[in-house]
Amino acid sequence: MENSASNEAFVRFEGVQKSYDGRTLVVKDLNIDVPRGEFLTMLGPSGSGKTTSLMMLAGFETATKGNIYLNGEAINDVAPHKRGIGMVFQNYALFPHMTVAENLAFPLKVRNMTSSDIETRVKRALDMVELGSFGNRRPAQLSGGQQQRVAVARALVFEPDLILMDEPLGALDKNLREQMQYEIKHIHERLGVTVVYVTHDQSEALTMSNRIAVFNDGVIQQLAPPSELYEKPINSFVAQFIGENNKLNGTVLSSQNGTCQVTLSTGEVVKALDVNTDKAGMSSTLSLRPERVFINPDGEQYDNMFSGKVEEIIYLGDHKRVRMNVCGHDDFIIKVPNSTDKRGIQVGEIVPIGWSVDDCRALDPV
Template structure:
């Protein structure tokens, strides 16, 4: 028998609300001890339902959820000993910050001195040690979110579940809190399961990301693999920026294939889904992987017209048009600032190893 480090295991889990449409279908997932796992996907993809089944607020229609090898599918939420953080914070307005954080300990009937010690430690953990006497109404959104996080951590849970907890914060604060959460996770070593529809948030914080669509995990991988090697069109388009070219396979050999675009341009790339000669395919490349090249008919070059040059502060973004194709996005270093103008014709190079071809 193989030993697993999985803390949580979903086996054949399904969920339907109306008996017809499966919101989650045949979910098999292992959540490892101590990892930061994000469940990423658009609205209605099944990610929040998965989290709610893990929390115990929803029951699976079929399948089993286990914690450390013990089934918990029929265990009520309050007996699962999980910390929860929601987008709306759910703080008690009439209670001080310290009392809000201490509430789970009061419910668990801990003694006063032990409770006070744990609350102090949790306040320090989220860098709010001096704010225990304040009320939620006196705090900013970011501070309220820290209190909600401290409350979820105060009773030393095995698992902390978060449902879009930073969604209500402004961009700068959200980005700051992402880094804080990641650092906190690293310090504590607690298992975090985090639901978001924001792909940059998932990439910034997670050890692994599970990408959901239509109730199915499309891909689950460490963030670099997810970004560099998407397994299908959906993941390629949903995670990160993506430039797309349509064409037909003219030659397939091993892991690579050659694609001819509508204007006759030929490109070679990675044959991800084993497309065959004659198949209509989509060629996908990250904008930062496309380079400018001297004109000439070298391998994997295509000619394009610049329709816009956008200055992003840390890079330039070109919007380019090639014949009968969707608009291409190209990301360039700032050394090209001032050299490229709208209307210019450029020669683009797409490296074979970064061009992924999907059926």
């Protein structure tokens, strides 16, 4: 494909592969387009190929096959420092002997900018991450969250069109990590800069991204906005990796008009959306989110009505996490909002439960 054909995507991976030993592909035929201004997250377990893909885009790794384009230009042979990309790493990579302002000025001095330009940009970048008064401090005098904000400011200071972030919040504690997720999200929204972000943390990806590419075994399993990934996983890997999920294994009994009937090993028949089953007689794994199942449904009729025994109730503030034995599965989870649990269920009770066919997805067997 010619460069001109890549103009509609700001970042494009086209048939990209990566092998370190010439035999095993760490990244297999990666094709992805990132529009200008998007926050795209590459999400997946360790060894899935997400960080390798980011490092090829940065120029720290070379593609074994295929092309990578930035703003319509092939960059496979462009040195990392000439790609004009901002980078934020997990370990901050700040110079300890320099002040915060000197850390931010460094990439500008490398680009031979004037002193007045440098001063203006450093001030603007620090204000952007709400550290305007911290310019004279050294990194050791800052908290972890403040250091990470300095690292973000340094990536922004030369006003790149693209910022790459590799697990940038992994070293922070839970509360600080959640706070930084919102801060980075808001910076992105204010500036409109394109961000490609790598994490193995699914809640982080759901919180921050316009779209998420779920990686496994060097392949993108699904690329979609967060709500679509969660509500409409296209295979069992995505269903299990994103959010909590009940899985029921069975055999496809019949399928028509986009829905199917699946017989469980215990004999019950479940109606589900036919997402990617093969044909009658084939195995399938049903995917069902815990908050889509209802206990004591007050006379309402659902497509799937069963009874279950309450094994355990864990109080989590806004909801109860109820573990039940349903259709022979003793690890079936239902999330019950405390606002709806008027009667109060008890351990040992056998109660009716129900769920809609639209909330149950028949996927590939696992």
